[in-house]
Amino acid sequence: MTYAIIETGGKQLRVEPGRFYDIELLAVEPNEKVTIDAVLLVQHDGGINIGQPLVSGATVQGTVMRHLRGRKVLVYKMKPKKKTRKKRGHRQEITRLMIDSITIDGTVLTAPATATAEPAAE
Numbered sequence: 001m002t003y004a005i006i007e008t009g010g011k012q013l014r015v016e017p018g019r020f021y022d023i024e025l026l027a028v029e030p031n032e033k034v035t036i037d038a039v040l041l042v043q044h045d046g047g048i049n050i051g052q053p054l055v056s057g058a059t060v061q062g063t064v065m066r067h068l069r070g071r072k073v074l075v076y077k078m079k080p081k082k083k084t085r086k087k088r089g090h091r092q093e094i095t096r097l098m099i100d101s102i103t104i105d106g107t108v109l110t111a112p113a114t115a116t117a118e119p120a121a122e
Contacts, residue, residue, distance in 0.1 A: 002045070002110040004102050006060050007038040015099045017110045020065060025093040028064050034097065036060045042102060044109045057105040065096040 003016045009024025028034055039058035042049045049055050070092040077086040101111040 005041040020098040026095045062097045
């Protein structure tokens with residue numbers, strides 16, 4: 001299993017090719033390609049590349065699926081005995097990103113497995 005740990009939106013995520021992740025809003029239109037250069041760690045076939053702080057030459061390519069809004073978070077502030085109450089809500093803007101491949105120095109380590117029909121053994 002190959003995976004990478006990337007940094008985007010001030011957070012670190014463990015990503016694998018062929019899966020999608022919800023990250024902080026990116027200023028990219030849907031169905032466009034995104035390249036993330038902030039790769040902290042890459043694991044491939046038992047070998048681990050750890051960055052100091054970033055892995056040099058490592059990139060993660062992805063496709064923006066869509067933009068959406070997260071769940072509403074309610075913030076309720078109250079001071080007892082003062083009749084002071086404040087209720088606010090917040091919804092975070094999110095980008096859904098499909099990870100296409102992980103590369104190091106131009107070498108594609110993995111890409112999502114394509115569905116190939118293998119002949120059935122009889």
